[in-house]
Amino acid sequence: MRLSRNSARRAALRAGALAALCGGALAAGAWGERVDRRVGAMGTGLTLEVEARTRAEALAASEAAVRAIGAVEARLSTWRDDSELARLNCAPVGEIVAVSPALRADLELCDRWWRATAGAFDPNVGALVEAWDLRGAGRIPTADQLASARAAGDFAQGFALEPGGCVRRRERARLEEGGFGKGVGLDAALDALRARGVTSAVLDLGGQVALLGGSRLRWSVAHPQRREQAVLAWDFERGSIATSGNSERARVVDGRRIGHLLDPRSGEPAPDLGSVSVWAERAADADVLSTALFVMGPRKACEFAAARDDFALVWLERTPQGLTVHASESLRTALSVLDGSVQLEFIPPAPERTRDGVSLSDPQREPSSL
Amino acid sequence: MWAWASCSSRGRALLAAFAASALLSASPSPPPEKVFLTLEEALALCFEGCEIAKEVVYLTDEQREAAAKLSRVECEAKIARPYVATKDGKRVGVAYVDVHRVRSLKESVLVVVDPAGKLARVELLSFAEPLEYVPKAQWWGQFVGKPLDDELSLKRGVRGITGATLSARAAVDAARRVLALHKVLEDSKS
Numbered sequence: 001m002r003l004s005r006n007s008a009r010r011a012a013l014r015a016g017a018l019a020a021l022c023g024g025a026l027a028a029g030a031w032g033e034r035v036d037r038r039v040g041a042m043g044t045g046l047t048l049e050v051e052a053r054t055r056a057e058a059l060a061a062s063e064a065a066v067r068a069i070g071a072v073e074a075r076l077s078t079w080r081d082d083s084e085l086a087r088l089n090c091a092p093v094g095e096i097v098a099v100s101p102a103l104r105a106d107l108e109l110c111d112r113w114w115r116a117t118a119g120a121f122d123p124n125v126g127a128l129v130e131a132w133d134l135r136g137a138g139r140i141p142t143a144d145q146l147a148s149a150r151a152a153g154d155f156a157q158g159f160a161l162e163p164g165g166c167v168r169r170r171e172r173a174r175l176e177e178g179g180f181g182k183g184v185g186l187d188a189a190l191d192a193l194r195a196r197g198v199t200s201a202v203l204d205l206g207g208q209v210a211l212l213g214g215s216r217l218r219w220s221v222a223h224p225q226r227r228e229q230a231v232l233a234w235d236f237e238r239g240s241i242a243t244s245g246n247s248e249r250a251r252v253v254d255g256r257r258i259g260h261l262l263d264p265r266s267g268e269p270a271p272d273l274g275s276v277s278v279w280a281e282r283a284a285d286a287d288v289l290s291t292a293l294f295v296m297g298p299r300k301a302c303e304f305a306a307a308r309d310d311f312a313l314v315w316l317e318r319t320p321q322g323l324t325v326h327a328s329e330s331l332r333t334a335l336s337v338l339d340g341s342v343q344l345e346f347i348p349p350a351p352e353r354t355r356d357g358v359s360l361s362d363p364q365r366e367p368s369s370l
Numbered sequence: 371m372w373a374w375a376s377c378s379s380r381g382r383a384l385l386a387a388f389a390a391s392a393l394l395s396a397s398p399s400p401p402p403e404k405v406f407l408t409l410e411e412a413l414a415l416c417f418e419g420c421e422i423a424k425e426v427v428y429l430t431d432e433q434r435e436a437a438a439k440l441s442r443v444e445c446e447a448k449i450a451r452p453y454v455a456t457k458d459g460k461r462v463g464v465a466y467v468d469v470h471r472v473r474s475l476k477e478s479v480l481v482v483v484d485p486a487g488k489l490a491r492v493e494l495l496s497f498a499e500p501l502e503y504v505p506k507a508q509w510w511g512q513f514v515g516k517p518l519d520d521e522l523s524l525k526r527g528v529r530g531i532t533g534a535t536l537s538a539r540a541a542v543d544a545a546r547r548v549l550a551l552h553k554v555l556e557d558s559k560s
């Protein structure tokens with residue numbers, strides 16, 4: 001099958017329109033045979049559209065992507081006892097545990113974003129997740145239970161990366177992969193596809209989308225409370241978009257709605273003010289940032305986004321007047337409003353912008369663009 | 371007379387054919403079935419480098435009843451076709467194809483059971499309903515790694531899909547049915 005760029009784009013737009021109805025979108029266009037698969041993976045589901053010169057190549061590449069995600073799951077899943085991360089969570093306090101290069105890279109990623117977000121992203125929340133019973137029916141912990149969970153400390157208090165491995169430093173310290181695992185999985189899958197020479201692919205892992213290749217994808221951003229209603233269309237050509245919100249996984253306990261996104265700094269569920277979508281070149285960054293920026297709330301998140309250029313933000317804030325969308329300036333041509341009642345505001349960039357703590361006025365750093 | 375009658379009947383036949391085609395084109399036709407993977411492709415991907423033996427098992431009434439009792443789902447099939455994958459003489463998994471209705475049309479799913487009797491993989495093979503009824507991607511993954519127990523039901527370990535309960539129920543039923551059938555077949559071997 002060979003598609004012209006125009007027909008591929010039309011197909012992409014049609015798929016995007018459909019996605020507005022079902023809360024997601026997959027479309028790509030390129031030149032070759034396309035494989036479309038739906039597979040269970042990583043405690044969620046994976047949709048793959050992979051194009052290669054032949055169907056056999058596309059199938060083999062898609063399977064390499066599925067297995068790459070499987071390997072990440074085997075390393076990071078804390079829903080099983082035998083993963084490397086689960087074993088680290090059970091390691092004796094103070095004992096250095098050898099970690100694989102891949103897990104070290106994951107922990108370094110967490111450390112970098114924990115510092116950059118001043119703790120709004122913190123994977124050392126396993127004890128808090130347990131205290132609120134977020135993997136079960138939900139629970140409002142007593143003050144003692146909450147204090148006990150918070151004894152895990154923050155990321156640096158709970159874990160230390162050493163040259164020979166990682167040390168768990170506090171008894172209650174336990175890492176939770178929920179804020180970064182899917183993104184790491186998607187990056188691994190994209191790397192596997194690239195290694196097999198694939199130039200066009202669209203992956204959707206539990207609602208986080210990642211795009212490989214030069215095809216334009218129209219992604220629908222759903223209303224924070226009514227997931228079947230698309231309020232924005234977002235065109236992008238590469239990278240990944242992750243979304244965090246509480247519309248689907250919140251629990252109600254004793255009449256109180258408990259969101260699944262915790263603020264690691266307070267130990268309480270983050271205020272549910274809407275939803276956040278983040279674009280970044282790497283899926284892991286998008287995954288981490290969508291969590292952190294939801295926790296920050298719209299005002300702090302916009303300040304954070306204004307000062308950096310390595311990601312783009314869409315914060316859908318529920319207000320008494322309706323829905324206000326705060327979007328990065330870099331998305332001005334990428335976003336289309338689908339619901340006329342939505343108010344769209346762009347975040348002016350800060351005069352001094354940084355990336356990983358380095359000023360972008362440094363002439364050696366080229367700012368990225370969508 | 372013969373020529374006129376013949377001509378007339380041909381004309382009537384043409385008119386009838388035209389009317390029928392007009393009716394057919396006016397009535398909504400079901401969308402074409404979407405085939406994601408052929409069975410051969412799916413088996414080759416799931417069991418790369420393995421020997422795959424297709425077995426055909428004629429189910430007794432007792433086996434069907436036992437599977438239905440275990441799964442709490444009706445087991446209509448009279449024949450089971452497990453695909454047993456082995457590598458270096460060791461069994462690595464057994465795959466089954468479950469074909470079931472979603473609303474009024476069918477979907478087929480490949481379900482792989484690992485040697486411990488847990489779901490190792492669920493992969494959609496084909497889907498005849500409009501694609502918006504495909505169970506949401508995030509939903510399928512919740513099966514993987516689960517054995518057959520009370521958790522594999524809609525109201526417990528597996529979350530439903532808002533607005534697509536039929537899809538959700540069909541998928542849960544398929545998973546339970548396959549796990550139950552697998553257990554019954556394994557028990558009868560031992």
